Amino acid sequence: MKISRTLPAMIALACATMMSANAQDMAPQQPVQADSAFVNPDWANSAWYMGAGVGRTRAKIYNSDLARRMSAAGLPLTGYNVDNKDVGYKLFVGKQINKYLAVELGYFDLGEYSFEALTTANRSLRGETDYRGVNLDLVGMLPLTERFSLLGRAGVQYAKARTDFTGNALNAVTNPNPPTEGRRHAKLGLGAEYKLTEALALRAEVERYRVTDAVQNSGNIHMASLSLTYKFGRPAKVAYVAPAAPVAAPVQEAPVAAPTPPAPEPVPTSEKVSIAAEALFDFDKSIVKPEGKAALDEFMAKLQGMNTEVMIAVGHTDSVGTNAYNDKLSMRRADAVKAYMVSKGLDPARLYTEGKGETQPVADNATAEGRAKNRRVTIEVVGTRTTQR
Structure with missing residues (x-):
């Protein structure tokens, strides 16, 4: 030949x-x-x-x-x-x-x-x-x-x-x-x-x-x-920027001879946070990354002083892939969030998990920016917190 x-x-x-x-x-x-x-x-x-x-x-x-x-x-x-x-x-x-x-x-x-x-x-x-x-x-x-x-x-x-x-x-x-x-x-x-x-x-x-x-x-x-x-012509990658560490508020001296205020009464409160899936997991994975653990630690720190009654972690995905696959992926990610929070001392009986798949988008799945917003895990907490009136 x-x-x-x-x-x-x-x-x-x-x-x-x-x-x-x-x-x-x-x-x-x-x-x-x-x-x-x-x-x-x-x-x-x-x-x-x-x-x-x-x-x-x-x-x-x-x-x-x-x-x-x-x-x-x-x-x-x-x-x-x-x-x-x-x-x-x-x-x-x-x-x-x-x-x-x-x-x-x-x-x-x-x-x-x-x-x-x-x-x-x-x-x-x-x-x-x-x-x-x-x-x-x-x-x-x-x-x-x-x-x-x-x-x-x-x-x-x-x-x-x-x-x-x-x-x-x-x-x-x-x-x-x-x-x-x-x-x-x-x-x-x-x-x-x-x-x-x-x-x-x-x-x-x-x-x-x-x-x-x-x-x-x-x-x-x-x-x-x-x-x-x-x-040809691939756009530049976007570097991940870690959240800035909280800056401690300046310490003020208590006023001299100030009257002792009455003890605050607990009031009902509800707090909700939505964390982008990219900050918690690698692509198509359900293992919490170090950056995701830091975000969850920060969230749990904010719950100090709150008597929680119920917490719900809900996983969401974008529209890429089949409905059945996305339902399972969203549930695995919600369960992974619960597992990490329980490892940090949270009572597992107080945290429930759900997987909504791609059924509850908050943005348009036709764009990359919209799909990124839809890949998220939301955590809602209901309880009472002692606050100053």
């Missing part, structure tokens, strides 16, 4: 460019807000991207026309051997239209295929054909999770076939060295994509190319490939 030397070098260069551009994302970072791998999901829905792929190709060319030609030349077929597998490559650039659609322009090399037709009197005809071309596809994407999506593509491709014939039965073909044949055909594909980061993703696809060779034989070539894609 003859394999182009130029195209693999181009693909290697494209992959190196993507990996170099993504090095900043993969290198260790200073602490950022709650797993910053997906802090700007809306940006990715309108970004430009490039990619490169390599895979195994398999051709199925219909050679009934060749058999007819050889029979007409008085050379009926007695045997037929084919080599219909090779390695294919592709390079492409694309533009996300929205979360579900993208447009891609690409270049492909489907490899080289050969056949040997045997006839009577020890005569044979051997042919070799390679296919290269360009394509324009509309790519549909169905996100199943924040990282994993299914892909489907449909488009048009223009493939050029270059064929050479050898052997001692060349009279079966009109021209042993026919000119390059270019034809426009449809192109289809199915696959899946996994986002390694917001910018870098891995694709696995199966595509079908309709082709025509230089002697007008038609058929299909299928390519199963793995590709890397890289999206």
